[in-house]
Amino acid sequence: MLVRFVKMEFHPEHIAEFIALFDGVKEKIRAVEGCEFLELLQGTEASNIFFTHSYWEDAQALEAYRHSALFKTTWAKTKPLFNAKPEAWSVEKFVSLP
Template identity: 50%
Template sequence: MLIRIVKLSFHEENIPAFLENFELMKTHIRNSPGNQLLELYQDKHNPCVFFTYSYWDSEADLDNYRNSALFDEIWTFTKKLFNDKPQAWSVDKLVSLQ
Protein backbone atom coordinates (compact mmCIF):
# COMPACT_ATOMS: atom_id res chain seq x y z
CA MET A 1 0.00 0.00 0.00
CA LEU A 2 1.16 3.52 -0.83
CA ILE A 3 0.10 6.57 1.14
CA ARG A 4 0.06 9.94 -0.59
CA ILE A 5 0.19 13.14 1.46
CA VAL A 6 -0.33 16.45 -0.33
CA LYS A 7 0.03 19.87 1.29
CA LEU A 8 -2.10 22.56 -0.34
CA SER A 9 -1.99 26.25 0.58
CA PHE A 10 -4.71 28.63 -0.60
CA HIS A 11 -5.49 32.30 -0.66
CA GLU A 12 -8.04 32.78 2.11
CA GLU A 13 -10.71 34.02 -0.26
CA ASN A 14 -10.34 30.82 -2.34
CA ILE A 15 -10.97 28.36 0.49
CA PRO A 16 -14.76 28.19 -0.02
CA ALA A 17 -14.27 27.40 -3.73
CA PHE A 18 -11.74 24.69 -2.90
CA LEU A 19 -14.01 23.10 -0.28
CA GLU A 20 -17.02 23.21 -2.58
CA ASN A 21 -15.09 21.54 -5.39
CA PHE A 22 -13.62 18.94 -3.01
CA GLU A 23 -17.12 18.10 -1.83
CA LEU A 24 -18.20 17.56 -5.44
CA MET A 25 -15.17 15.47 -6.38
CA LYS A 26 -14.32 13.47 -3.24
CA THR A 27 -16.49 10.47 -4.09
CA HIS A 28 -15.05 10.30 -7.61
CA ILE A 29 -11.52 10.34 -6.21
CA ARG A 30 -12.39 7.73 -3.58
CA ASN A 31 -13.94 5.50 -6.25
CA SER A 32 -10.83 5.62 -8.44
CA PRO A 33 -9.42 2.12 -8.99
CA GLY A 34 -6.97 1.25 -6.25
CA ASN A 35 -7.99 4.02 -3.84
CA GLN A 36 -8.67 2.73 -0.33
CA LEU A 37 -9.00 5.96 1.66
CA LEU A 38 -9.32 9.69 1.13
CA GLU A 39 -9.09 12.24 3.94
CA LEU A 40 -8.88 16.03 4.04
CA TYR A 41 -7.32 17.95 6.94
CA GLN A 42 -7.05 21.67 7.70
CA ASP A 43 -4.16 23.09 9.71
CA LYS A 44 -5.27 24.25 13.17
CA HIS A 45 -2.98 27.30 13.21
CA ASN A 46 -3.07 28.31 9.55
CA PRO A 47 -6.54 27.79 8.08
CA CYS A 48 -5.20 28.42 4.57
CA VAL A 49 -3.23 25.15 4.68
CA PHE A 50 -4.85 21.79 3.91
CA PHE A 51 -3.55 18.24 3.60
CA THR A 52 -4.99 15.34 1.68
CA TYR A 53 -4.17 11.79 2.70
CA SER A 54 -4.98 9.04 0.27
CA TYR A 55 -4.23 5.33 0.44
CA TRP A 56 -3.54 3.47 -2.81
CA ASP A 57 -3.11 -0.24 -3.50
CA SER A 58 -0.02 0.51 -5.58
CA GLU A 59 2.03 3.30 -7.11
CA ALA A 60 0.60 2.27 -10.47
CA ASP A 61 -2.92 2.98 -9.19
CA LEU A 62 -1.85 6.43 -8.00
CA ASP A 63 -0.12 7.09 -11.33
CA ASN A 64 -3.24 6.00 -13.24
CA TYR A 65 -5.32 8.44 -11.19
CA ARG A 66 -2.78 11.25 -11.69
CA ASN A 67 -2.93 10.63 -15.46
CA SER A 68 -6.73 10.53 -15.59
CA ALA A 69 -9.22 13.05 -16.94
CA LEU A 70 -10.65 13.29 -13.41
CA PHE A 71 -7.31 14.41 -11.94
CA ASP A 72 -6.80 16.84 -14.82
CA GLU A 73 -10.20 18.42 -14.14
CA ILE A 74 -9.58 18.69 -10.40
CA TRP A 75 -6.02 19.96 -10.72
CA THR A 76 -6.87 22.52 -13.43
CA PHE A 77 -9.48 24.02 -11.09
CA THR A 78 -7.50 23.76 -7.86
CA LYS A 79 -4.11 25.08 -8.96
CA LYS A 80 -5.64 28.50 -9.73
CA LEU A 81 -6.52 28.85 -6.04
CA PHE A 82 -3.04 28.30 -4.53
CA ASN A 83 -0.98 30.90 -2.69
CA ASP A 84 2.08 28.62 -2.58
CA LYS A 85 3.48 25.67 -4.47
CA PRO A 86 1.87 22.39 -3.37
CA GLN A 87 4.06 19.71 -1.84
CA ALA A 88 3.52 15.96 -2.08
CA TRP A 89 5.01 12.87 -0.47
CA SER A 90 4.54 9.18 -1.18
CA VAL A 91 5.20 7.18 1.97
CA ASP A 92 5.00 3.66 3.35
CA LYS A 93 3.22 3.11 6.66
CA LEU A 94 5.62 1.52 9.12
CA VAL A 95 3.54 1.45 12.31
CA SER A 96 -0.13 1.98 13.11
CA LEU A 97 -1.57 1.69 16.62
CA GLN A 98 -5.31 1.78 17.27
Protein backbone atom coordinates (compact mmCIF):
# COMPACT_ATOMS: atom_id res chain seq x y z
CA MET A 1 0.00 0.00 0.00
CA LEU A 2 1.18 3.49 -0.89
CA VAL A 3 0.38 6.36 1.47
CA ARG A 4 0.30 9.82 -0.07
CA PHE A 5 0.47 13.23 1.62
CA VAL A 6 0.03 16.43 -0.35
CA LYS A 7 0.59 19.77 1.40
CA MET A 8 -1.24 22.73 -0.11
CA GLU A 9 -1.11 26.34 1.02
CA PHE A 10 -3.87 28.66 -0.15
CA HIS A 11 -4.49 32.36 -0.29
CA PRO A 12 -6.75 32.92 2.74
CA GLU A 13 -9.50 34.40 0.59
CA HIS A 14 -9.64 31.15 -1.44
CA ILE A 15 -10.06 28.68 1.45
CA ALA A 16 -13.86 28.44 1.16
CA GLU A 17 -13.58 27.97 -2.61
CA PHE A 18 -11.08 25.14 -2.16
CA ILE A 19 -13.20 23.41 0.50
CA ALA A 20 -16.24 23.56 -1.79
CA LEU A 21 -14.17 22.19 -4.67
CA PHE A 22 -12.81 19.33 -2.56
CA ASP A 23 -16.27 18.56 -1.21
CA GLY A 24 -17.54 18.24 -4.78
CA VAL A 25 -14.89 15.74 -5.89
CA LYS A 26 -13.94 13.76 -2.78
CA GLU A 27 -16.39 10.91 -3.43
CA LYS A 28 -15.29 10.70 -7.06
CA ILE A 29 -11.66 10.43 -5.97
CA ARG A 30 -12.56 7.81 -3.36
CA ALA A 31 -14.29 5.83 -6.13
CA VAL A 32 -11.18 5.76 -8.34
CA GLU A 33 -9.87 2.24 -8.80
CA GLY A 34 -6.99 1.71 -6.38
CA CYS A 35 -7.94 4.51 -3.97
CA GLU A 36 -8.53 2.95 -0.58
CA PHE A 37 -8.80 6.05 1.64
CA LEU A 38 -8.91 9.84 1.32
CA GLU A 39 -9.17 12.60 3.89
CA LEU A 40 -8.55 16.34 4.06
CA LEU A 41 -6.67 17.83 7.00
CA GLN A 42 -6.36 21.51 7.94
CA GLY A 43 -3.48 23.13 9.81
CA THR A 44 -4.14 24.13 13.40
CA GLU A 45 -1.68 27.03 13.48
CA ALA A 46 -2.04 28.10 9.85
CA SER A 47 -5.62 27.60 8.71
CA ASN A 48 -4.70 28.18 5.07
CA ILE A 49 -2.55 25.02 4.99
CA PHE A 50 -4.26 21.77 4.05
CA PHE A 51 -3.07 18.22 3.52
CA THR A 52 -4.67 15.41 1.62
CA HIS A 53 -3.89 12.02 3.10
CA SER A 54 -4.70 9.05 0.92
CA TYR A 55 -4.03 5.33 0.59
CA TRP A 56 -3.46 3.76 -2.82
CA GLU A 57 -3.27 0.11 -3.77
CA ASP A 58 0.15 0.78 -5.32
CA ALA A 59 2.17 3.42 -7.17
CA GLN A 60 0.57 2.45 -10.48
CA ALA A 61 -2.92 3.19 -9.11
CA LEU A 62 -1.80 6.63 -7.95
CA GLU A 63 -0.15 7.35 -11.30
CA ALA A 64 -3.26 6.24 -13.18
CA TYR A 65 -5.30 8.70 -11.10
CA ARG A 66 -2.75 11.48 -11.66
CA HIS A 67 -3.15 11.00 -15.42
CA SER A 68 -6.95 10.87 -15.30
CA ALA A 69 -9.35 13.55 -16.49
CA LEU A 70 -10.70 13.84 -12.93
CA PHE A 71 -7.27 14.76 -11.56
CA LYS A 72 -6.44 17.11 -14.42
CA THR A 73 -9.69 19.09 -14.16
CA THR A 74 -9.58 19.21 -10.35
CA TRP A 75 -5.93 20.28 -10.30
CA ALA A 76 -6.58 22.95 -12.94
CA LYS A 77 -9.24 24.49 -10.68
CA THR A 78 -7.14 24.13 -7.51
CA LYS A 79 -3.78 25.39 -8.78
CA PRO A 80 -4.76 29.09 -9.13
CA LEU A 81 -5.84 29.13 -5.47
CA PHE A 82 -2.35 28.33 -4.10
CA ASN A 83 -0.07 30.89 -2.52
CA ALA A 84 2.88 28.46 -2.38
CA LYS A 85 4.08 25.52 -4.40
CA PRO A 86 2.38 22.31 -3.22
CA GLU A 87 4.54 19.52 -1.81
CA ALA A 88 3.86 15.80 -2.05
CA TRP A 89 5.26 12.69 -0.39
CA SER A 90 4.60 9.04 -1.17
CA VAL A 91 5.54 6.59 1.56
CA GLU A 92 5.07 2.93 2.40
CA LYS A 93 3.73 1.89 5.78
CA PHE A 94 6.64 0.67 7.86
CA VAL A 95 4.93 -0.14 11.16
CA SER A 96 1.20 -0.02 11.75
CA LEU A 97 -0.32 -0.25 15.21
CA PRO A 98 -3.80 -1.67 15.77
